[in-house]
Amino acid sequence: MLEPIQSKVVQTLSKDYKDHEFVELMREIVSESIEKNSLYKEIVKKKEFQIDSLNNIEDLEKIPFITTASFKESENLYEKLLKIPVDSPNFEYWNVSSVTSGQPSLVGVDKNDTEFLFQIAKKCFLDFIPRDWEKAHVHMFSPSDKMLDRIVMRYTNVTPAKNFSSNFYRVAKTMATVNYVIAFSLPKAIKAILKTRSLVGAFVVRFNSVLEAIGKNLSKPENKRDYIAIGGGCQLIKSFVGIMRQQQVSYNLGTEFDVVIGGGGWDGYKAQLKYEPIDKGQFVESIINQFGTEASQIVDIYGFTESPIIFGSHWSKKKEDFIMHCPPYAKILLRSLDTLEPLKKEGDRGFLEVITPFGNSASVNHAILVDDLVELVSNDKCPECGYEGTTFRVLGRIEDKEGIGCSSVITWI
Numbered sequence: 001m002l003e004p005i006q007s008k009v010v011q012t013l014s015k016d017y018k019d020h021e022f023v024e025l026m027r028e029i030v031s032e033s034i035e036k037n038s039l040y041k042e043i044v045k046k047k048e049f050q051i052d053s054l055n056n057i058e059d060l061e062k063i064p065f066i067t068t069a070s071f072k073e074s075e076n077l078y079e080k081l082l083k084i085p086v087d088s089p090n091f092e093y094w095n096v097s098s099v100t101s102g103q104p105s106l107v108g109v110d111k112n113d114t115e116f117l118f119q120i121a122k123k124c125f126l127d128f129i130p131r132d133w134e135k136a137h138v139h140m141f142s143p144s145d146k147m148l149d150r151i152v153m154r155y156t157n158v159t160p161a162k163n164f165s166s167n168f169y170r171v172a173k174t175m176a177t178v179n180y181v182i183a184f185s186l187p188k189a190i191k192a193i194l195k196t197r198s199l200v201g202a203f204v205v206r207f208n209s210v211l212e213a214i215g216k217n218l219s220k221p222e223n224k225r226d227y228i229a230i231g232g233g234c235q236l237i238k239s240f241v242g243i244m245r246q247q248q249v250s251y252n253l254g255t256e257f258d259v260v261i262g263g264g265g266w267d268g269y270k271a272q273l274k275y276e277p278i279d280k281g282q283f284v285e286s287i288i289n290q291f292g293t294e295a296s297q298i299v300d301i302y303g304f305t306e307s308p309i310i311f312g313s314h315w316s317k318k319k320e321d322f323i324m325h326c327p328p329y330a331k332i333l334l335r336s337l338d339t340l341e342p343l344k345k346e347g348d349r350g351f352l353e354v355i356t357p358f359g360n361s362a363s364v365n366h367a368i369l370v371d372d373l374v375e376l377v378s379n380d381k382c383p384e385c386g387y388e389g390t391t392f393r394v395l396g397r398i399e400d401k402e403g404i405g406c407s408s409v410i411t412w413i
Contacts, residue, residue, distance in 0.1 A: 012116070012358055013123050016328050016388075019057040025357035026366070027054050030063055033364045036083040040064070040364045060355055061333055061342045065367040068306040071105040073156055078106040081364045091362060093160040095167070096152045097305040098263065104155045105305045107164075108362045114167070116359035117308055120327070121171040128299050128312030128325075129258055131227050136176035137217070138260075139210045141232025141240065143203065144180045145169040164305040165263060172231070179213065181206050181232070205236070207243050214251060228253070231260040234278050241286050252292030259287055262301040267396040281320045300324075302394055307368045308359025316384055319393060323377055326390040330356040334376050335369065337398070349375045349395065371398045 017025075031051055033040045047064045054062065070077050084090055090110045097105040109117070126133075143151065145166035152163050172178050182203050210230065217225050230237060237259065244250065251257075268277040284298055295315040300322040303310035309330040313322040326332050333353040334343040343350045352374040355367045377383070377391040 013119055013327075013329060022331065022357070023054060023057060023059070026060065026063065026355065027051060029357040029360065029366045030054065033083060033366060037081065037364050039077065039080045040066075057331070060331055060367075063355065063367045065353055065369045066306075066364055068105060068304060068368060068370045071107055071306050071365075072103045073106055073158065074103045078108070078158075082108045082362060083364060084108075084110060084362050093162050094156075094158055095164045095305050096156060096158075096161045097164055104152075106156065106158055106161070107305055107365060110362040112361040113308060113359050113363075117167050118171055120308070120329075120359070121168045121310060122175065124301065124310050124312045124327070125171070125175065125260075128301075128314070129229070129260060131229075131258065133175040133227075136227045136229060137179065137213065138172055138176045138229045138231055139179050139181055139213065140169060140172070141181045141205075141230065141236040142169065143182045143184065145173070147180075147184060168262065168301075168310075176229075177226075179209070181210060181236075205239075207240050210240065211244070211247075211249060214253075218251070225256065227256055227258075229258040229260060231262065233263045233265050234261050234283060235265050235275055237261065238278055238283060238286070241290050244290050250290050250292065254292065255294060255297060257291055257293050257297055259291075259293075259298045260301060261299070262303075264302070264394075264397075266394075269397065280322065284315055304368075304370055304372075306365055306370065307354045307356070308365065309354050309356050314385055316393075318384070319377070321393045323382060323384065323391050323393055324374075325382060325387045326392070328389060329358050330354060332390050332392065334374060334392075337373075343376065344379070346376055346378055349373060351398070352392070352394075372396070373398050 034044055034051070035041075043064045043066075049062060049064050053059060066081065069075065070081065072078075078094070079086060082091075086108065088110075092109050092111055092114055095107045095109055142148065142165070145163075148163035148166040148169070149161070152161050169178065182205050184203055214228055217228055230240070266278050266280060268275050284295055287293065287298055288295060295317065298315050300313045301310055302313065302322075302324050309327065311324040311326060313324045315321075316323045333355065334348055334350040335341065335353055336343055336350050340351070350373070351369055352372050353367060353369045357366060360366045373395040374392045375395055377393055379390055381388045382391045
């Protein structure tokens with residue numbers, strides 16, 4: 001039997017919200033944020049926003065937004081963006097980003113928020129990777145969720161804290177058998193500490209364990225084989241495919257195999273790593289050729305720490321890109337890089353803003369502007385798969401220079 005919070009969240013995600021229902025929910029969450037958060041109340045006053053002006057779906061653009069940069073630890077606003085005291089029994093922990101820009105983002109969450117994030121991730125996986133998950137063996141190109149949470153302590157002294165990505169790995173563990181490909185190595189750790197006084201270089205990537213697992217699975221009778229998937233960042237998966245080529249290993253896995261990419265990094269920046277940008281078309285083609293699979297088996301999951309919403313996708317040969325789909329419990333806006341005015345035409349490019357009344361009980365993150373450049377593909381439904389809702393594609397992070405990027409826009413709110 002589901003717990004009360006679980007039951008409530010599952011009902012939330014199973015509903016197809018009409019525009020007037022969504023607007024009413026946004027009125028409620030904006031009013032709550034104004035009442036419970038003095039910083040947001042000041043922002044609303046500065047913007048001269050009135051809750052009575054929020055009457056239809058077009059009015060969502062009037063809601064004062066918060067930028068992702070506002071949650072950076074260096075800005076020292078993350079605690080000021082809470083709607084509950086940090087010492088409240090309802091407060092759970094701080095979700096911490098992967099430190100792409102050198103400074104982590106910190107977003108406070110409570111039990112309602114963590115349950116929403118869990119259920120939205122599970123639903124996204126089921127919607128965009130509709131497989132027999134009970135038979136699934138997923139090889140994650142990542143340290144374990146527990147290790148990711150420990151690594152967070154390298155970047156922040158704020159506690160209690162968890163890595164944002166580890167939330168999704170914990171979801172996968174409830175759905176399938178998960179093997180983490182990146183492991184902590186005590187001998188390498190000792191060597192790293194002696195050499196650099198840090199744990200940089202203390203991990204080993206067990207690529208061969210994945211090859212062994214695939215080979216073992218293929219040796220079984222076809223009706224007894226498990227469903228195999230690999231997941232993680234695009235850079236590590238690309239490296240794995242390169243090793244397969246070097247070892248002259250290839251498969252013919254067909255549709256009994258999936259690749260799930262997450263965490264961005266296509267532009268050559270991931271956490272504190274810097275590498276050559278990855279061409280998405282070449283990446284997809286290499287997976288098709290090396291694993292003997294189809295483009296439909298390759299999915300990119302998009303999300304960011306500051307918003308509780310994640311987006312599933314499918315590969316588009318026409319666009320040579322992944323088309324992201326906005327779920328019914330959120331809305332997106334594009335805003336001009338120059339004026340921040342809304343952009344509504346298909347093909348327009350600008351900042352992405354994510355709006356939702358859900359998953360934001362503890363922090364003011366119901367309307368978040370992110371410094372990713374995106375292109376609007378369609379306003380109503382996907383032109384390729386028919387999925388209802390707005391679709392877009394992510395073109396990359398906007399350079400943080402004067403007048404551009406969320407670190408600059410923070411002074412505009």
